[in-house]
Amino acid sequence: MFPVNLNDREDQVSPQQADGKRKFLGEVDFFADKRRSSDDTYVVKKEDVEAAKRELNVNTGLQLLTGNNGSDPSTAGDGISSDIENKKARKELAELQGELDRMNAENQKLKGMLTQVTNNYSTLQMHLTVLMQQQKNSKTESLRENQTIDGKLEDNNNQENRGAIVPRQFLELVPGDQELSHSSSEERTLSGSPAQNKKMIVREESPASEDWAPNKAPKLNPFKPGDQATEATMRKARVSVRARSEAPMISDGCQWRKYGQKMAKGNPCPRAYYRCTMAVGCPVRKQVQRCAEDRAILITTYEGTHNHPLPPAAVAMASTTSAAANMLLSGSMSSADGLMNPNFLARTILPCSSNMATISASAPFPTVTLDLTQQPNPLQFQRPLPPTQFQVPFAVTPPPQMSQVLGYNQSKFSGLQLSRDSTEAASLPNEEQQHPSFADTLSAATAAITADPNFTAALAAAITSIIGGSNPNSGDNNTMANNNSADVNTNSSNKTSSFSGN
DNA sequence: CGACTTTGACCTGCGC
DNA sequence: GCGCAGGTCAAAGTCG
Numbered sequence: 001m002f003p004v005n006l007n008d009r010e011d012q013v014s015p016q017q018a019d020g021k022r023k024f025l026g027e028v029d030f031f032a033d034k035r036r037s038s039d040d041t042y043v044v045k046k047e048d049v050e051a052a053k054r055e056l057n058v059n060t061g062l063q064l065l066t067g068n069n070g071s072d073p074s075t076a077g078d079g080i081s082s083d084i085e086n087k088k089a090r091k092e093l094a095e096l097q098g099e100l101d102r103m104n105a106e107n108q109k110l111k112g113m114l115t116q117v118t119n120n121y122s123t124l125q126m127h128l129t130v131l132m133q134q135q136k137n138s139k140t141e142s143l144r145e146n147q148t149i150d151g152k153l154e155d156n157n158n159q160e161n162r163g164a165i166v167p168r169q170f171l172e173l174v175p176g177d178q179e180l181s182h183s184s185s186e187e188r189t190l191s192g193s194p195a196q197n198k199k200m201i202v203r204e205e206s207p208a209s210e211d212w213a214p215n216k217a218p219k220l221n222p223f224k225p226g227d228q229a230t231e232a233t234m235r236k237a238r239v240s241v242r243a244r245s246e247a248p249m250i251s252d253g254c255q256w257r258k259y260g261q262k263m264a265k266g267n268p269c270p271r272a273y274y275r276c277t278m279a280v281g282c283p284v285r286k287q288v289q290r291c292a293e294d295r296a297i298l299i300t301t302y303e304g305t306h307n308h309p310l311p312p313a314a315v316a317m318a319s320t321t322s323a324a325a326n327m328l329l330s331g332s333m334s335s336a337d338g339l340m341n342p343n344f345l346a347r348t349i350l351p352c353s354s355n356m357a358t359i360s361a362s363a364p365f366p367t368v369t370l371d372l373t374q375q376p377n378p379l380q381f382q383r384p385l386p387p388t389q390f391q392v393p394f395a396v397t398p399p400p401q402m403s404q405v406l407g408y409n410q411s412k413f414s415g416l417q418l419s420r421d422s423t424e425a426a427s428l429p430n431e432e433q434q435h436p437s438f439a440d441t442l443s444a445a446t447a448a449i450t451a452d453p454n455f456t457a458a459l460a461a462a463i464t465s466i467i468g469g470s471n472p473n474s475g476d477n478n479t480m481a482n483n484n485s486a487d488v489n490t491n492s493s494n495k496t497s498s499f500s501g502n
Numbered sequence: 503c504g505a506c507t508t509t510g511a512c513c514t515g516c517g518c
Numbered sequence: 519g520c521g522c523a524g525g526t527c528a529a530a531g532t533c534g
Contacts (some may be wrong), residue, residue: 503534504523504533504534505532505533506532506533506534507530507531507532508529508530508531508532509524509528509529509530509531510527510528510529510530511526511527511528512525512526512527512528512534513524513525513526514524514525514526514528514530515522515523515524515525516521516522516523516524517520517521517522517523518519518520518521518522518525
């Protein structure tokens with residue numbers, strides 16, 4: 001499959017080694033005489049080569065077919081010996097096939113085990129999340145009591161609480177030092193997802209210690225000077241999600257507040273700027289813009305990492321983007337040219353998807369693009385990319401996690417015959433256990449993305465389960481349909497027509 | 503009335 | 519230094 005330059009390989013051994021190899025392999029050194037007689041001239045006559053081949057009966061064919069082929073000139077006219085060889089070949093073939101069957105069976109078994117382990121891991125993680133949440137709540141209560149007794153204990157308790165902030169464990173893909181640099185002990189409650197039906201208590205940053213700051217102030221984390229560069233780079237790293245959606249914005253479980261809109265050069269559609277409002281001082285921002293070539297494609301670019309607990313639905317997208325950004329950065333930092341191996345990243349992000357993961361090295365920010373618009377349509381593979389982008393097509397294989405994706409928002413896609421994850425599917429009625437072919441499934445998924453922007457978050461949830469093991473099924477659909485009321489397109493595109501000269 | 507959006511102005515970085 | 523483009527601010531407007 002990979003072209004191998006034999007000459008290059010030959011170059012890797014010394015002449016002495018090469019000579020030894022040739023003797024061992026029974027090869028002929030066409031250059032030996034020439035080398036001996038004339039050190040500088042390596043002229044080989046074609047006749048010499050042919051004669052040498054005849055003499056040593058060198059077979060340069062690959063002989064990949066082991067079946068009996070009567071017309072094979074190499075065996076013609078050698079009846080008895082060819083029969084023996086054929087039998088031997090058949091025997092070897094049978095052995096190989098047996099071996100292949102064994103390996104296939106083992107492979108299937110391992111796949112099943114992997115699926116089971118993944119599911120168990122997800123379940124355990126959810127349990128852990130809930131338990132730690134409860135523990136954190138109780139600690140917060142005790143902290144409040146301690147504060148009334150002795151204010152000096154606050155720091156110690158904060159230290160403890162840092163370890164107890166659980167929901168962020170899925171977000172801890174970034175260096176942990178940016179976590180909770182809060183100086184304020186002010187608390188507020190956030191309504192969690194209906195799935196958890198709990199109140200999540202978060203420490204709220206005072207404006208003075210705000211992690212994120214406007215342009216005028218440095219956007220760096222103030223508490224650990226040594227990691228400012230890391231934090232700055234982390235903030236710069238971006239994850240872009242391309243999704244086909246008629247909705248103005250994909251729902252990712254977070255609350256966003258629009259703080260600006262701008263006409264970007266080269267795109268008649270305006271770009272909207274959103275800031276996460278789930279916690280004061282959350283540095284996460286996102287940009288939403290329609291694709292210039294195809295207005296049905298919504299490009300959402302995330303930047304930064306949440307510094308507060310998130311509902312499961314938001315965890316999915318947040319950890320996906322965070323993981324992608326982190327991997328991008330860790331890779332870019334470790335490679336000389338600032339680019340990591342695109343194959344590695346892309347496969348890590350979407351290891352079993354037919355979608356595209358694109359890494360852009362274009363300045364100023366390293367960007368990972370998760371392209372969820374890719375359909376089984378070969379034309380889409382011809383989409384031109386900027387020269388600084390790599391595009392990695394993935395083999396279409398039906399991953400176990402895919403069923404999680406497809407089942408995530410099943411209620412929204414009635415009639416698609418999608419199953420939940422493998423463990424859940426076992427308990428479903430028969431008609432729900434029927435798995436569609438993967439091609440159908442993929443088409444359905446694409447249709448679902450097109451039909452409902454929430455699906456994008458569901459897909460991200462599954463991606464997350466691949467990356468970090470969080471359970472996308474833990475999300476409640478209701479949390480996905482959050483109160484994002486901003487409308488880049490309806491408002492803006494109407495205005496866009498008046499901006500058309502731009 | 504509070505939360506949110508809109509939109510013009512401003513700031514910053516970059517290329518020339 | 520200047521102009522441009524991206525990004526952000528903040529006052530005004532809108533909405534429930």
